[in-house]
Amino acid sequence: MPNFNVPDPVFEAAARQFPTPFYLYDEAGIRETARLLGQAFAWAPDFREYFAVKALPNPEILKVLLSEGCGLDCSSETELLMAQHLGVRGEDIMFSANAMPPHEFALARRLGAYINLDDPSDIMTLHNHGGIPETLSLRVNPGPEVMGDNQFMGNPRESKFGWMPQDLSRGLDKLKSLGTRRFGLHAMLASNSLIPGYYPAQADYLFRLGLSLQAQTGVELAFINLSGGIGIPYHPDDEAVDILSVGRAVREAYLRRFGENAKVALKTELGRFITGPHGFLVTRAVHYKEGHKVFVGLDANAANLMRPAMYGAYHHATVPGREHLPHTLICDLTGALCENNDKFAVDRALPPISLHDLVILHDAGAHGWSMGYQYNGRLRSAEVLRQMDGGFRLIRRAETPEDYFATLDLSGA
């Protein structure tokens, strides 16, 4: 079920301090989940979580995760610059993207980051823009072999990510001739997967493939990167993934393939699993309309949280102080965009809502703010951290029209 660990008075207190809409993140929950993940993989040599910056790219959140021992998984120049700004360098950064512009390779190399190549053609691009490092990583797309045509990533044959498995050995030979001595292997075969067997199946495939590539090429297998994709229970009927038992199942596969004394390191790049449940979009009801159905308009919209509009994704909604009342209001929760898919919920049963009531959208702590946009000139909201002492801190102000106009030259207008 969704995360109900933050009680209503917390949202009410935050909303007295900051104008809605804003994102509220719970530091204690984020730390607790990061530690649980570490516990699940404590058995693995050099286990490291590289938090997927794209999930929640706020430096104050990244500082929390860095202090928990995480590295950063960056996917663009801007994310690399954010890591650099935080003083993160070298093997504390994983750079993993698709269709990577050459100058981003060069920046990643200057920072000493691990680079995860997505395609054989990237070899020469990297060679010419930053150079081939002694250790690098390859992302593989095994097709439907491991997870089948799963509902989470769709048909793997349609996926734009990763090397064809049959190209890897030749690619590694080429990399070896250019100076590579050690390699990592990476795959991300699902997104938001609640299937307990997802990581173990992916791990087993990568362990096997890594060993076979090492034997074929003589390049040492340094690490396996299980990437992200573990899901969270957005819906009340969803069951959370038991990460401790996932860790045990991955360990079994590790021992089966590598044996007791292996040194192959294990890495993850989870985003949603770490911060998703610990972020909330705090909004207010600002409009009520009885049309062919009832529409409750919020002061946030899809430009603040795109997932429902983009994927039809479910985010649980609650009305602080009213949850004990019968949920007899059947309504759509809408935003103000000129788009009919600008709805956070459709035909949702809620308690009675009055104008100015708070409405909380749960589990918005990953791929929430970061997928925001500015359609209709609607602007991105503020972000607030609920710190360990219970106090609130503004960690990103809301955008203003000046921000929107900042990329324009209006002097001649």
Ligand SMILES: Cc1ncc(COP(=O)(O)O)c(C=O)c1O
């Ligand atoms: C390469 C890579 N790693 C990690 C992640 C994080 O995924 P999630 O937040 O679903 O765990 C993503 C998400 O798109 C990704 O593309």
